[in-house]
Each structure stands twice: as C-alpha cells, then as structure tokens.
Amino acid sequence: MNISQFVLASRPIGLPTSDNFRLEKISLGELKENEVLLKSWYISVDPYMRGRMNSVKSYAASFEVDQPIKGGILAKVIESKSKSVLAGDVVVGTLPWATYSIEKADNLRKVDVQKIPPGYYLGILGMPGITAYFGMMEICKPVKGDTVVISGAAGAVGIVAGQIAKLQGTRVIGIAGSDEKCRLLKEQFGFDEAINYKTSKSIRKELAILCPEGVDAYFDNVGGEITEAVAANLDFHARIALCGQISQYNNAKPYVGYSILPHLLTRSVLLQGFIVSNYSTRFGEAVSHLTQWLNEGKLKYTETILDGFDKLPDAFLGLFSGKNQGKMLIKTE
C-alpha cells in the first residue's frame, strides 16, 4: 500500500519554513500480530514540536533528519490483527505524520467520538487540556477572589486554563495577539478582561490599571516581554506556572531581557516549571474533571481546523504567527 508522509528535511535555524519539511511517498509493510492499520483523521500540531526539530537534548527526543515527524493523531482503524483494538475503532496515539500507518495496538487509546467532537481528544481532552488542568490546579492554585493572568490565552492550553481559573471563583485576564482573540476570550470564554499584546502601548501599565491589587497567579505560555510585564505586577506570594515560552522557541540566540528575579524575590513569588508528563499517573483525574465540566457546559472549546494532509507544515508554522484560535488541527478528509 502506498502512502504519503512528512519527514524532517532539515533542522531550522530560527523560525522554521516549509523547506524544513518534505512530503514523500512510501510503501507500507504487512500487518503483524497485535498490530493495526490506521488512517490518520485529525492531526495535532503543537509548539513543543519546534524543540524536537533541534538536535539539542531535551525532555522529548529530537526528530531525525529524513525520518517522519511524529505527533498526536486521532486515527480510524482500517484493519486489525489485535483482539483489543478492532477495525472501525477510533484511536489516539503518537504516530507519524502519514496518511496511513501501522502501529502496535498496545500503544493506542480507544476513544468514543459519538458524543464528543473528535478533535477534542487532541485538545481540551488531550495533552493541552491536561496541561491546563495541572498547571492551573497544582501550581497556580487559584482561590476565590484571586486575580489570575494567562498569556497565550486564546490558544489550545490558554483557553482551558483561563476557564478553569474562572470555575474557581477568580477574576481572569487573558493576553493574546489580536482584538478578535480578545473579544472571543471575553464574549465566549468568560474572561473578565483581555489585552492585545500586539497593540498595547504598555502591557505592564495596562495590567497595573486592571489589577490594582496585583496578580495572584500567572499561567505563562509565552515568556519574554509579556512575562516581564506580568512580573512587575505580581502580588505577594503569587504563583507562576511556567508552562511554555513560545516567544523564545525560534530565537537563534538566547533572549536577554530585564531580570524578573528581583520581583520574585521581593514579593516571595513561587515559580514552577512543569512538563505535563510529570503528572502522567494522574491523567485520568484531569480527563474526568475536564469531561464533566464540558458535559455540564462549564467549559467551552474552539478549534482551528485546516483541511488536507498537505497543509500540515502550514498549520504548524501558523502557531508561531497566531493563526489559530484554540487548538490547531489538520483534518485529512
């Protein structure tokens, strides 16, 4: 069987381009015992994949040049040599960016797409939602009356993190990259305020006006100047969940900003970096809360879905210019 796949053509320096990816046609082998043939249906693109394009050792292994890119995929089982995963099932796994693939059934998780939109298993009920849940509940630890700030607020993680903070009785301020995203945060996702960091004359001053008593918790998805502006507005004993630093992922040279450390010191701030996999033994707890809130209408979600397998590099690159609202996905059919 002939299939298409994207491989890493070269390692990017700075912002990746479509030249860093190559579309190839290959032939798939035969199914062995306990394996299934999968047709990719929804494919996730995520900012952390930028780090995997480098050769630097990190928490996630590097992609190899000339080898397929791998990521979160929702797929239909076309054929099965497994007793636990059958033809017709829909599954989630870490799979190659390919139209079809062969995988061991043990590496896949079956999901029910009758009542839940399929892409949600790669978003609010998948890695981004789980990240938002643990970063907010375990590190930001919001309590009623707190003021919570979220950067990257209109993305896959941020939209969920902000709504979880609202559910705890807090006042939530989102920071995002367009007026349209800020409007969406307030009108559809219940954020109290939103700042467009691309047009703001001073994020630090805007925050000072919006948070006269200071920021109690900060969920950081972006780092850089936005984080510096939030740091200047932190209250005593504030908590920072260091989730992502997307503003820095394409820097060829290390960023040298002004140090936020004096603010953290003088205000006794607790800052904790985390990787969602730190909580892998508790994923079930997060998914069960997120599912319940979703079913009760307490959480809402949105996706930006591009049609066509060949759009994968565009979708990935779009993350770095804010082309997505909520989860960025590719739909193959």
Ligand SMILES: NC(=O)c1ccc[n+]([C@@H]2O[C@H](COP(=O)([O-])OP(=O)(O)OC[C@H]3O[C@@H](n4cnc5c(N)ncnc54)[C@H](OP(=O)(O)O)[C@@H]3O)[C@@H](O)[C@H]2O)c1
């Ligand atoms: N620690 C973990 O385990 C973990 C797990 C998942 C994700 N993350 C991190 O969490 C962050 C959000 O991930 P996500 O999946 O929710 O991505 P996302 O928000 O859906 O997509 C990325 C967004 O980042 C914003 N952005 C891009 N470049 C930026 C810049 N230079 N400055 C400020 N904002 C910028 C864009 O929105 P705007 O229009 O607002 O610019 C874009 O839509 C990422 O940093 C990611 O690496 C960490």
